[in-house]
Amino acid sequence: MRKRWFSLMAAVLLVVGVLVPASPAVAAPTFKVPFPCGQSWSGQTRSGHSPAYAIDFNRTDDAGDPVVASAPGTVDRVTDLGGTSYGKYVRISHAGGYHTYYAHLSGFNVSVGQSVGYGKVIGWVGSTGGSTGPHLHYEQRLNGSDIQVRFNGALALYWGTKSYSSDNGCSSGAGSGTVDTSGTPLTVRSGPGTGYSSVGTVADGTRVTIQCQTSGTSVTGTYGTSSIWDRIGSGRFISDAYVYTGYDGYIPNVPRC
Numbered sequence: 001m002r003k004r005w006f007s008l009m010a011a012v013l014l015v016v017g018v019l020v021p022a023s024p025a026v027a028a029p030t031f032k033v034p035f036p037c038g039q040s041w042s043g044q045t046r047s048g049h050s051p052a053y054a055i056d057f058n059r060t061d062d063a064g065d066p067v068v069a070s071a072p073g074t075v076d077r078v079t080d081l082g083g084t085s086y087g088k089y090v091r092i093s094h095a096g097g098y099h100t101y102y103a104h105l106s107g108f109n110v111s112v113g114q115s116v117g118y119g120k121v122i123g124w125v126g127s128t129g130g131s132t133g134p135h136l137h138y139e140q141r142l143n144g145s146d147i148q149v150r151f152n153g154a155l156a157l158y159w160g161t162k163s164y165s166s167d168n169g170c171s172s173g174a175g176s177g178t179v180d181t182s183g184t185p186l187t188v189r190s191g192p193g194t195g196y197s198s199v200g201t202v203a204d205g206t207r208v209t210i211q212c213q214t215s216g217t218s219v220t221g222t223y224g225t226s227s228i229w230d231r232i233g234s235g236r237f238i239s240d241a242y243v244y245t246g247y248d249g250y251i252p253n254v255p256r257c
């Protein structure tokens with residue numbers, strides 16, 4: 001959580017009659033450019049594309065370059081359509097009804113049911129299916145519908161060609177935060193909720209490494225109300241409502257538990 005005034009703001013909103021949901025809907029995953037950290041790729045959108053919001057990515061001598069998962073998720077399709085359409089493609093299922101598609105691959109590096117995180121190589125750029133030259137055809141979908149692509153929350157260029165640089169997998173995937181309870185030790189739970197058993201405490205002011213984050217019991221703490229729980233060890237969870245992470249919601253780059 002980030003701002004102390006968040007809870008004050010929420011209280012003000014309640015006073016003026018705005019409904020503040022106790023537990024927000026699942027947020028969109030933080031999608032990243034589907035290439036390894038530090039690479040720059042030219043991404044083209046065009047209204048005649050099918051589907052319309054897909055991006056075709058290219059760079060010099062790109063045939064055989066690795067393609068990586070855009071966000072954590074589960075691979076749910078590894079399919080070869082032969083000489084038509086997507087050719088060899090991978091689909092990844094993400095939280096909240098989102099899917100990403102990676103098409104015209106030359107080969108696969110994952111199988112159906114596999115969990116993937118940021119930076120995981122899923123296949124290689126190719127020109128399979130209805131493609132006339134090596135490129136990556138990339139899509140984001142929500143509940144099956146083609147949506148405009150976002151990387152780190154920022155909308156891609158529609159329409160045109162733009163250079164996108166990747167920060168996918170740049171960090172180790174662990175986040176950090178500082179416990180702030182204004183004094184009392186914070187209870188550590190065996191799972192992401194107040195109903196789980198206490199397995200210890202962390203002192204106010206402790207710097208913690210956050211291995212992953214997940215949704216659990218809604219808690220009101222120093223940084224407002226949050227249903228996010230931070231895993232700080234094996235079987236050790238603390239409420240994000242008491243942790244300063246620099247972010248109001250999930251920390252980009254940190255995986256979901």
Ligand SMILES: [Zn+2]
Pocket residue numbers: 049054055056136137138
């Ligand atoms: Zn395409």
